[in-house]
Amino acid sequence: MGVVRHLRQVDADHAGVDVAFRADVHAGLSQAQKAIPARWFYDATGSALFEDITALPEYYPTRSETDLLKRHAADLAQAIGPGRAVVELGSGSSTKTPLLLDAISPAAYVPVDISGDFLRDSAEQLAERFPGLPVYPVEADFTQPVPLPREICPLPKLGFFPGSTIGNMVARTAIDLLRIWRKALGDGSQLLIGIDRIKDRETLIAAYDDPAGVTAAFNLNLLERINRELGGDIATANFTHRAVWNDVNARIEMHLVAECDMDFTVDGRAYHMAKGETIHSENSHKYGPRDASLLLRAGGWTPVASWDDADPAFALILAEATEFRSAP
Template sequence: MGVVRHLRQVDADAAGVDTAFRADVRAGLSQAQKAIPARWLYDATGSALFEDITALPEYYPTRSETDLLKRHAAAMAAAIGPGRAVVELGSGSATKTPLLLDAIAPAAYVPVDLSGTMLRDSAADLAARFPGLPVYPVEADFTQRVLLPREIAALPKLGFFPGSTIGNMVAASAVDLLRNWRAALGDGSRLLIGIDRIKDRATLTAAYDDPAGVTAAFNRNLLERINRELEGDIAIENFLHRAVWNDAQARIEMHLVAACDMAFTVDGQRYRMAKGETIHSENSHKYGPRDASLLLRAGGWTPLATWDDADPAFALILAEATEPRSAP
């Protein structure tokens, strides 16, 4: 069957720049605490660097999640059932996806990702590996409203959201995303989601600040992208990577730290940063069992089963769409 149709749902301006990227960078650099949403870390270069990160010994989430998929595939398949269209949010290279597809006999596969290059490559690879499976790649920002291919409209759906990407969002945004996808996937849908557990500070910080400097390169690539796409003149060598555990918020924070006083121009606007000031580039929230359940229920999903015996601790949770409540 192969790749059936590639859908692109990204708004770009006359210069070919994603309009949401331009708006987020301009707004983020204008704040007192400068911050840019983590999704913009994943251009083609950033996505490739992240794949390198997942292979590092310090980065446990991919290893733990893969272990869960391998050891519990049969139980997951029994709980999910065959014949569903698998819609993967933020598919990236889809390296873990074959483990799921092998187990559950899906009717179709819909990877959704903002990085068009990696999306096309991974969709082609999966289509070759599963020749009878219809593959409908959708190039879009999964944190926004996404139109799913009409070919899967009548099929029961399984949302697949691996990698603890939900942790990149603050709670309110995470709930909004879960509600949006509850509506998009529809009644009778299910969701298999990866959620990272809270653990010791040393393990957490090592996973986001590896000694080889791959995560630092991934973080600074955001500045490279800004310079390239928004005509910036940021002196990237003057920024340091920092990963810190915020215990009050139960999250790892990634920052780009100004090593000196500086000024730079981006998209025709002049910005200044003092030494020690930061650009907050990513959060990775960690959840205990109770908090994860509350998050899912608030987003319109009822947990059905949890697999979380990986080491270091990580969880894959299967949930079903909660019936929408009637208006009071």
Template sequence: MGVVRQLRQVSADNDGIDLAFRADVRAGLTQAQKAIPARWFYDATGSALFEDITALPEYYPTRSETDLLQRHAAAIAAAIGPGRAVVELGSGSSTKTPLLLEAIAPAAYVPVDISGDFLRGSAMALAARFPGLPIYPVEADFMQAVDLPREIAALPKLGFFPGSTIGNMVARTAVDLLRNWRGSLGDGSLLLIGVDRIKDVETLIAAYDDPAGVTAAFNLNLLERINRELDGTIPVENFSHRAVWNDIYARIEMHLVAACAMDFQVDGRAYHMAKGETIHSENSHKYGPRDANLLLRAGGWTPLATWDDADPAFALILAEATAFRSAP
């Protein structure tokens, strides 16, 4: 069996609640447009629900990206080369990861994810599948600075950021993240990133508002998590899921819509919502080819190759760390 090192964890406050989660919920519920970052979907229940979403016929991103990894494995491996430490951002259950690991013969694997339970389970499953591969799971919010294990410090690195997770971020946040990971992965590093393409609105809406209601349950679980972990009294039954296409920003937006006026408490603080008011819970930006390349360059990465012949349209882009240059 592969070697799984001790799980490294994020810091929490004295009662076990993640400091960043508490801060984001407090700040988000006081805004004129209430909003909570999408990364907080992924507790154990949310992570399991997302895995269910990826298997839905309407949810094309996982199917399209998996198809690209399978059909272009040889070309991707040739462009990356063997012997790199693969650092996966937001690994979840790592369903696509074996396709990459089988293709490129890595020296180590570092999954970084905010859900420790899923991270631990996926690391053990990969260890059984890849005997001898050192695995160093890190439980952390990859949106923040993350110290990589010292065991991979001397290895060339490949960042793996699948699932078009970069689309959850507004442009400035996406650029900040790409720059942070350019610094963490270091000179000579590569990045393989999944990016969803702009397509017809009907296909997009169906992917984020499935008739079986799995995405709705995933969205509503965010409120359940707040109630569980922050002593909330949110009446979850008074909220519904909504997915809309925002053409100006080229993104799907997910909202939690209040069916009636209500008052509730979270973490000892009182909040009010009017009927029809929403909590903006997720963005999923879609990118044309030039948009995606510009985003990468702004984040310190130079695009090298693109595989984007999936149906529905999706892209895998390989980029290299742009050399830092001194000011003239």
């Protein structure tokens, strides 16, 4: 069957730059605490660097989640059943996806990712591996409402949200996202989501600040992307990567730290950063079992099964769409 149709739902300007990227960069650099949403890490270079991160010995989430998918394939097949359209949010290279597809015998696969080149390559590779499976790649920002391919509308659906990507969002944003996809996937749908658990600080810091410097390169590529796509003149050599554990908010924070006072422009707009000032580039929230359940329920999903890996702690949670009830 192969790749049936590639849908592109990104709003680009006359220069081919994502309009939302441009707006987020200027808004973020104008704040007292500068911050840029983590989704803009994933241009082609950033996506490739993230795949390198997932292979690092310090980066446990991919290893733990892959192990869970392998060990509990039969349980997943029984709980999910065959014939669903699998809609993967932030699919990336889809490296874990074949384990799920092998287990549940789906009717279609819809990878949704903001990095178009990376999406096309991974969709083609997966279509070759599953020649009888219709594959409908959708290039879009999955944090916003995304119209799904019309071909899967009549099918029951399974949202697949691996990698604990939900942790990149503060609670209110995560709940909004879960509600968006509860509506998009519809009544009777399911959601299989990866959730990273709270664990010791040393394990967490090592996973986000590896000694090989791959995560640092991934973080710094955000500045390179701004220079490439928005005509910036940021001296990236004057920034360093920092990962810190915020115990109050139960999250790892990644920052880009200015090592000296500097001035730079983006799109011809001037910005200043003082030595020690940072650009907050990512959060990675960690959840205990009760917190994860509350988050999902607030987003319109009822947890029905959970598979946990104890070392390091990570969970796969299967949830069902909560029925909408009208007010009495």
